[in-house]
Amino acid sequence: MTVTERFLKYVSFDTSSDEESETTPSTAKQKILGEYLAKELCEMGVENAHMDSDGYVYGFIPASKGLENEPRIGFIAHMDTSPAVSGENVRPKIVKYEGGDIPLSETVSIKLSDYPILADYLGEELIVTDGNTLLGADDKAGIAEIFSAVEYIINNPDVKHGPIAIAITPDEEIGRGADKFDIEKFSAAWGYTIDGGELGEIEYENFNGASVRLTVNGINIHPGSAKNKMKNAALLLSEFISMLPESETPAHTEGYEGFYHVCDISGNESKAVVNIIIRDHDREKFENRKKFIENLVSYLNGVYGEGTFVLDMADSYYNMKEKILPHMHIIDSAKEAMEKNGVTPKVVAIRGGTDGARLSFMGLPCPNLSTGGINFHSIHEFIPVKSMEKMTEVIIILMCKD
Template identity: 55%
Template structure:
């Protein structure tokens, strides 16, 4: 078993789910426990300036072995796993020499990972896969990225003949709840550019992502005894249904792909007097993103004109922006990743992220940070799996990026 696989199987023993309802940083104490372990491991493989701050960010440095100054490159991964699925007591299953058929994850609960549902499995016939047992997620998002980065750093320490400049690594908390870059100290990190090892299948390279906003809609009603409610009651839930029906039916996640944006109703909680709706808004284009936010506000204004001012209250908060405009200013960062992938026999698959990463926010904080594959599939759920050779290729790509930067 390769070192990267051993590390990954050890890391997924830690339950590091983040918690969006927590106001602490990190949002769960288990992330700090995992961070402490990673800091010890980084020291043990020969990394320098290893630190763990009060917010749970682990940073370390591999010094340059060059006799001239070259750019400093960083590699970043996040420690938390999604709160959408249990991440405790993960019982990973290793499927060697996959035969292309159904994989029984859990016979008792009849949970099957099937190429009928996930046709990309057919690409991995003859390969070794790591899957869940059907009751938890696997944690490849992003413990695979952490394992790949540390294994690559260890390889560079053990092979000083490979030229490289200064390399920085950072492991962040709470990426899954949108807070991964909240307390990231870009100046302390000290890289000229970086890569998040947080992508999906082998070959993915992403430097475009959604512009994103969160929307809170509060609809205020008036509750009157139904026996005497004529012309007095204002049922906030019925007004909420009007609001929902004002949105275009085909601009939802289930009806969009590629570069198409959407409005996504995430939750409803209501009574006659008060109903709260939560939406997220996503679009790749800056102008289209602005128009989507304006549409939401116009919908609220229309209902306020109908039912009275203050009936609908809307709060919109931008969450992150499309990193493409920042990456375009540092195109060499993409060129280096492409060169490294091709050198290691990996076919690059450039595609937009229909979501966001720490790299999107970091790019707007002065650190251009595109996203590279970690190798996994079906993140955040019971059908998550990862081919072991994809993790090994990710290690090779990290090493090659370091070497390319060192030779420039």
Template identity: 50%
Template sequence: MNVTERFLKYVSIDTESDPNSETTPSTAKQLNLANVLVEEMKALGIEDAHVDRYGVVYGTIPGDAKAETIGFVAHMDTSPDLTGANVNPRIIKNYDGKPIVLNEAKQIIMDPKDFPSLHENVGEDLIVTDGTTLLGGDDKAGVAEIMVMAEALMSQPRSAHGTVKIAFTPDEEVGRGADNFDIKGFGAEYAYTVDGGDIRDVNYENFNAAAAVVKIHGLSIHPGAAKNKMLNSQLIAMEFNALLPVHEDPACTEGYEGFHHLTNIHGVCEETTLQYIIRNHNEEIFERQKQQFMNAAAYLNKKYPEGTVECTITHSYTNMRSYIEKDMRVIDTVKQAIQDLGMTPISTPIRGGTDGARLTYDGLPCPNIGTGGYNCHGKFEYVSIPRMEKIVELLLRIVENISTHA
């Protein structure tokens, strides 16, 4: 199968992860794709292909032992920000640069004025949604690209390339993709997550990340007899959010600027829960952002009865930059491959995170490269077919270059 065929097959499988689940993986349906990938890998001749008890898929493409063993990683799950079920993709041939009507009945239109990346895709074949779901390019484009690379390498003699490890993780979108990753068993000296956008981009800077859960405890009293008694947790939740700096909302930030983002709020008079993510490239500012949450909780616990507000902050992942910069060969290797394909490499800070950040922190250098996908986490998501094909070329060139230097 080519990369388009694989991609369309994979996006037809619902793999949405669930941040509120305590299971591993967070949703059993992610295993549906995991099992498909294991079957396909075995059909290619990858004998050790398997999915472990945590839902991580592993496999080895045997090669010349004299070359470095490298790895490629992508994640199987899709974001819970919008449903990934019943995806109805459509291929637009030779995109003409005009607004794309995703759904005529619902008047959902993707306009280049709102999404300027489309200007770069004129003349390319694009895969888009019908405006009611995610497409799943994040990160099934990466999964498809790695699988096509694997198919190509398995058709070559082992002596033609080094050993290549591949892995597909669950739950990346809810910050748990690398929680149970077996780095030692994986056996790569370094790896790349294939989970970005621009095909020229090599990302080795990402946010420091944390999650905050704020629980507001109120007191529900019949409104007819509530004077001086009722404590409406929903109103206090609104107060809490208003205490946070408004300019640190993600809609106000770009580049290296961090943010806090309210991802979920639900409640009634008696109790309300707010869920946030906190992000910053700068560790010192990141710590200050987290303290702002604790300060807001402390203030409200003085204004209202002690214990009214509970704020719990948990660390998600760390900026990989300081670890990668200790040995830039992992970056130089992919930049050379990008140049070999006639492109100029760039490095931009990721305004998000990847499994690679956690893997790097845990000892496996793992920067991120593009997939040819755009506008992830929303109904305007799309992928470029020629750019997905170019990434397959890039992965193969990385392997080739490492092999020739053995």
């Protein structure tokens, strides 16, 4: 099977995850694809290929003779798609890009003016949607590329390689892909998630993240007789929010600039609550941002009375860079593998978190590589066929010992 055939098969499975669900996987339908993938690995001759009760698919390829002591390298992708856009009844089309806009349906098109990146793919075959759903290249392209590389390795016994481990996780899109990942079973020295965007991307820096929940306790009295007595929680909360640095929000930052993001507020005179997330690539600046929030709260409690502002702040995840830096050969190998294939590596900092970051802190250094897909989580999502083929070759080189 070609990587494109594989990909088209996988996107026919609806595997949206669901943030509201408390089960693992969050949606039972993910296991239907999981079972299919485990069977496919089995049929290729991958050892111990199976899906566990949480929907994680694992498989192992023993080393070529004489290379048993080489480090085991892991390759990871995720089977779920973002719940933000429907993944039901995906009807992909392959179009040859001749320039201009790409019509997806009578009313929807991928506009060159919105996505000037299209110009880079002139003359190439692109897989697009019918304008009603996402495509699911995030991350079924990652699975198709890894599986096609595995097939090549198994069908070409002359190609020398060390031990290889494969894992396909559920629920990455809702931040739970690492939750039940069995690091011990996987037992790799390092890994790559194949879950990035444009061909050539290498990511090993992500945000440090913390979440803040601030509760304001007010005192409510009939507004007619409230003078010098009412403590309006809604107004106190807005005072707190007005003290956050105006330019340090997601709408005013990019690259390595961190931010405070007010996600939602609710409340009345008696009680008001705000949820905020803090993000920064730099650990020291991240700690300073948390300190800033603590200082604001203690200042305001000084003014309005202890217990008026109640702060609940917790770290969500950390920048994986500190776990990758001692093993930069992982990044160098990825760059080399890309260059050998005429792909220009481009190191980009993720303005978010990744499962790879969490795995890195669980003991499996795990940067993220491109799939070749573009416009993830959108009806405008597409992937160039050639990019998938190139990434398959990149993965083969990473698996091999030359």
